[in-house]
Amino acid sequence: MRQDYAAFRPSEVKSRSLEDSMSLVISNLRKTYREPDGSLLPILNVAAFEMQDAEQVVLVGFSGGGKTTLLNVIAGITSPDEGNVTIDGVNVTGLPEAARDRFRAERIGFVFQTFNLLPAFSALENVLLGMSFSGKRSDRQRATELLDRVGLSHRLTHRPGQLSVGEQQRVAVARSLANSPSLLLADEPTANVDVANQDTILNLIRDACTENQVALLIVTHSRDVAALFDRVETLSDFNKPETAA
Amino acid sequence: MNLLTIAYKSIRQRALASSLTAFSVALGVMLMVTVLVIHGVVDRMFSQTATGYDLIIGPKGSKLQLVLNAIYRVSQPIENLPYRFYRELKEDKRIEIALPLALGDTTQEGGFTIVGTIPEYFVTEYMPGRTFQGNGELIAKPFDAIIGSNVARTNGWDIGQTFRLIHGGNEEHVHDEEFTVVSVLRPTGTPNDKTVFVNLKGFYMVQGHDKPIEEAVRRVADFYNEDVDEEELARKVKKAAEDEAAHASNDGHHHQHDILEVQKEVTAILIRMKTRENSSVSIYTPGFQSEINKGFKAQAVNPIGEIKWLMDNIVGHVRTMLVVMTSLIIVVSGVSIFVSIYNSMSDRRREIAIMRALGASRQTVFSIIMSESTLLCVAGGVIGLVLGHGLVFLASPIVEAQSGLPLDPFAFEPMELVLLPMLIVLASLIGFIPGMTAYRTDVAETLAD
Numbered sequence: 001m002r003q004d005y006a007a008f009r010p011s012e013v014k015s016r017s018l019e020d021s022m023s024l025v026i027s028n029l030r031k032t033y034r035e036p037d038g039s040l041l042p043i044l045n046v047a048a049f050e051m052q053d054a055e056q057v058v059l060v061g062f063s064g065g066g067k068t069t070l071l072n073v074i075a076g077i078t079s080p081d082e083g084n085v086t087i088d089g090v091n092v093t094g095l096p097e098a099a100r101d102r103f104r105a106e107r108i109g110f111v112f113q114t115f116n117l118l119p120a121f122s123a124l125e126n127v128l129l130g131m132s133f134s135g136k137r138s139d140r141q142r143a144t145e146l147l148d149r150v151g152l153s154h155r156l157t158h159r160p161g162q163l164s165v166g167e168q169q170r171v172a173v174a175r176s177l178a179n180s181p182s183l184l185l186a187d188e189p190t191a192n193v194d195v196a197n198q199d200t201i202l203n204l205i206r207d208a209c210t211e212n213q214v215a216l217l218i219v220t221h222s223r224d225v226a227a228l229f230d231r232v233e234t235l236s237d238f239n240k241p242e243t244a245a
Numbered sequence: 246m247n248l249l250t251i252a253y254k255s256i257r258q259r260a261l262a263s264s265l266t267a268f269s270v271a272l273g274v275m276l277m278v279t280v281l282v283i284h285g286v287v288d289r290m291f292s293q294t295a296t297g298y299d300l301i302i303g304p305k306g307s308k309l310q311l312v313l314n315a316i317y318r319v320s321q322p323i324e325n326l327p328y329r330f331y332r333e334l335k336e337d338k339r340i341e342i343a344l345p346l347a348l349g350d351t352t353q354e355g356g357f358t359i360v361g362t363i364p365e366y367f368v369t370e371y372m373p374g375r376t377f378q379g380n381g382e383l384i385a386k387p388f389d390a391i392i393g394s395n396v397a398r399t400n401g402w403d404i405g406q407t408f409r410l411i412h413g414g415n416e417e418h419v420h421d422e423e424f425t426v427v428s429v430l431r432p433t434g435t436p437n438d439k440t441v442f443v444n445l446k447g448f449y450m451v452q453g454h455d456k457p458i459e460e461a462v463r464r465v466a467d468f469y470n471e472d473v474d475e476e477e478l479a480r481k482v483k484k485a486a487e488d489e490a491a492h493a494s495n496d497g498h499h500h501q502h503d504i505l506e507v508q509k510e511v512t513a514i515l516i517r518m519k520t521r522e523n524s525s526v527s528i529y530t531p532g533f534q535s536e537i538n539k540g541f542k543a544q545a546v547n548p549i550g551e552i553k554w555l556m557d558n559i560v561g562h563v564r565t566m567l568v569v570m571t572s573l574i575i576v577v578s579g580v581s582i583f584v585s586i587y588n589s590m591s592d593r594r595r596e597i598a599i600m601r602a603l604g605a606s607r608q609t610v611f612s613i614i615m616s617e618s619t620l621l622c623v624a625g626g627v628i629g630l631v632l633g634h635g636l637v638f639l640a641s642p643i644v645e646a647q648s649g650l651p652l653d654p655f656a657f658e659p660m661e662l663v664l665l666p667m668l669i670v671l672a673s674l675i676g677f678i679p680g681m682t683a684y685r686t687d688v689a690e691t692l693a694d
Contacts, residue, residue: 072689077602098606105604112692116599120258125246132246133604175603 023183023215024051024074029083031069032241042241043069044080049238053182056206056216058226061235067219070235071185074217075108076100088182105134109176109214111205113188115168117160123147123171124156130178146174150204166197173205177212184209186218190225202228248609252616255596259589266582267625273575274629274664275636280567281658282637283644287560290434291317291552297371298344299530300516300545302326302334302537308544312551315346315513317436318358322348325510326543327465332506334514339529341519342369345511347448350410353419355400357393357441359410361448367391369517371435380404381428387447390424393438397429404428408441412453422451445511455504458482465507468542516545568660575671582621583675586614590682597683598691610683618676619669626668630661 031044043066051057061067072078074085076092085092087107092100104110117126127143147156150170160168169189176184186205190198202225209216218225219235226232256263303311306323313320328345335343347361364383370376381404384391392402402408406426412418424443432438448454456464462482466472486505518527530547537545597610605613638654 068693069689075602078689098608101601101604101606101609104602108604110602112602116595116602116692118254118596118599120254120596125254128246129251129600130603132251133600133606133609138246 023053023055023088024049024217025084025086026050026074027084027086029070029073029085030081031066031073031078032081044073044239045241046070046083046239049233051183051215051217054209054213054215055231056209056229057218057231057233058229059217059219059233059235060223060226061219061221061239063221065235066239066241067221067235068187070239071110071187071217071219074183075110075185076104101133102135105130106136106179107182109179109181109184111169111172111176111184111186111189113191115160115165115172115192117168117171117175119160122157122159123152123163123167123174126160126171127175127178130175134179136179143174143178146177147171149208150174166193166201169193169197169201170204173201173208177208177214180212181214183215183217186216188220188222189218190222191220198225248612248616249620252613252620255593255613256617256620259585262585262589263621266578266585267621267628269578269581270575270622270625270668271628271632273571273578274626274668275632276574277568277571277664278630278633278658278661279636279640280564280571281660282633282654282656283652284560284564284567285656285658286652288556291556291560292549293372296373296549297369298515298548299518299527300534300537301513301548302516302543302545303513305542305544308546309551309555311513311544311546312548314348315515316548318348318360318440319436322512325512326514327468328506328509328511329465330468330543331511331514334516337533339519339527339533340516342515342517344369344515345445346513346515347445347454347510348512349413350420350448350451352396352400352441353409353411355396356411357396357400357439359448360440360442361445362442363445366442366515367430371433371437375433377433377437378431379428380431381426384427384442384444386427387444387450388422388424389427389444389447391428391430391442392426393430393440393442394432395438396441402426402429410443410451418453420451420453422447449504449509455508456510458486458505458508461505461508464510470541575668578625579622579671579675582618582672583678586618586621586676586679587682590614590679593683594686594691595694597686598688601686601688602692607684610686611680614680614683615673615676618679619672622668622672622675623665626665630664 026046026049028048029044029046030042033041033043035041059067059070069078073080074087074092076085076095080093083093087103090103090107092103095103118129121129124140124143124147127146128138128140131138131143144153144156147153150173152167152170152174155163155167155171158167160171163171169192173189176186184205189205190201193201205216205218206228208214218229220226298316301311301315303315304324304326310320310323314322331343331345334340342365344362344366348358350359351357352359364385367377367379367383379391381391382389390408397403400406404426407423408426409423410420412420424447430437455461459478459482462478466478518529518533520527534545534547537543600610600613601607634654637652637656641652641654644652
């Protein structure tokens with residue numbers, strides 16, 4: 001059943017004027033995991049974090065520092081214990097799960113460290129799959145153009161197993177842009193890619209976001225990657241889980 | 246890309262396991278379709294063939310045996326009736342047609358049932374609206390014979406073919422007399438196709454078909470419950486001989502090898518009662534049947550009632566048992582689909598999590614799994630339907646040659662209509678647990694693994 005998340009927007013409309021140019025606003029975000037022994041492990045405690053529309057930000061942090069959890073919370077995959085994540089003026093954390101899923105499909109692109117392509121589907125089908133969950137009609141022409149944009153027009157019918165690692169990540173980039181998102185989240189997008197392809201992939205992501213006016217949030221532990229961006233944030237600077245109540 | 250396409254792609258990824266599980270469903274459905282089609286044909290054949298005659302009259306005994314023997318020619322005759330009884334029935338004004346049948350012999354070649362009867366048998370509708378059609382003459386002369394289509398095909402016989410009879414199924418006792426085929430019947434889809442009809446006159450003229458006069462007179466007296474002492478017996482034997490001589494002289498011709506009427510017997514008599522205009526049901530039947538059944542020696546049986554009893558109580562139960570067994574095969578196939586999908590879930594948790602991360606809702610991934618089980622079950626079902634009718638198509642010439650039962654491979658049984666909806670219900674049951682596994686997949690945890 002189609003969930004209309006627009007129905008949840010009126011409460012946000014007032015603040016939209018204030019956050020008009022904000023693509024992402026995080027406030028008072030807390031997330032704690034329960035350990036197998038029953039103890040609580042605070043992982044996120046972000047008082048405030050903002051990104052402008054079409055801004056490109058790299059978030060640096062050490063492994064286990066909560067980078068992936070933060071991306072999952074922003075994408076609505078994981079619910080926070082407290083706080084709000086507002087994307088394009090919509091309080092994502094306040095949406096019911098189904099509406100959050102649809103919002104994620106329509107407004108958020110995701111590039112994973114391990115590409116996460118579906119092995120049964122060709123490169124073109126993986127991109128089309130990204131479209132199909134948004135409720136929009138699958139647009140083969142757009143999917144083909146996206147793959148052409150990432151240099152894979154000759155690999156449309158190849159399955160992930162038939163593609164090189166670099167090619168797989170390029171398919172993942174094309175897929176993340178399939179629904180014209182306003183925010184693209186990239187989790188260590190070059191960690192599994194060989195050095196020769198790292199710059200290619202990063203430039204591809206950055207250029208595509210620039211061309212499509214998409215805000216980009218990359219999390220990485222690599223200082224080399226971070227050095228390519230104008231705005232670099234260190235997660236530990238604003239994430240203080242140890243201070244969580 | 247819709248859910249069915251996504252489900253199909255996932256199935257294709259596990260092509261071997263998916264094909265095997267769908268094929269197991271197909272086999273179950275194939276067997277069920279075969280059972281249903283064959284049973285439907287048998288049911289129609291038995292039921293319709295029984296509708297040709299209002300009553301069958303034969304000696305007292307098993308009603309079903311009488312029907313099976315007289316119409317379906319699959320059982321032994323109970324006993325015989327005196328020819329005199331047939332002659333008296335023929336004169337009854339309530340009866341439109343009385344067709345005598347004399348059974349007991351078989352052909353030397355092929356072992357087909359011999360039925361002695363009269364030419365009227367072939368001009369009488371054997372089912373409502375259906376009459377015999379042949380390529381030759383009726384059995385006018387005593388040693389003329391008409392053969393069913395199955396006999397002609399199996400033995401390679403045609404008009405002019407001569408053959409001999411085996412007495413009472415005893416292969417060592419071959420009668421000397423030869424009968425000649427004068428016509429081959431077109432296929433009727435009834436046991437007539439595997440029957441050899443000979444002229445009743447000729448049947449009686451065959452050596453050994455006449456009972457000794459003394460025994461014959463006793464049997465007739467016994468049938469009519471008449472007391473005979475030795476003196477009376479001698480008088481009756483003499484009278485029978487005189488009657489026959491008078492009968493022969495009245496006919497104006499000599500009966501070669503002919504026997505006395507008292508020596509003649511019939512196995513059964515097929516009766517069609519007179520009806521009023523525009524009515525297919527005779528008002529005389531119940532009263533006449535009751536009248537015959539009051540006697541001690543003969544019985545009148547409604548063939549439709551007996552066949553209905555047979556179908557309801559024996560054949561119907563066999564069919565139910567076969568349907569239950571084939572249903573179980575389908576259920577077992579369903580379990581194998583469940584196992585296949587469920588086992589694949591551990592490998593597919595990541596795929597499910599990726600889809601969820603791309604924006605697929607819990608309901609969507611649940612629906613994808615349900616679509617997979619539905620596709621496998623329905624595909625198996627459709628393949629099974631095709632294979633089932635294909636099997637009937639391949640088997641029909643063999644079954645028809647062996648049993649005379651014409652199978653129509655394209656005959657569609659109404660129960661087949663419920664097969665696919667039932668398979669969809671089965672698919673829903675099969676897919677539910679794996680679907681719930683997909684529904685409950687923890688996206689963040691699975692992607693982190």
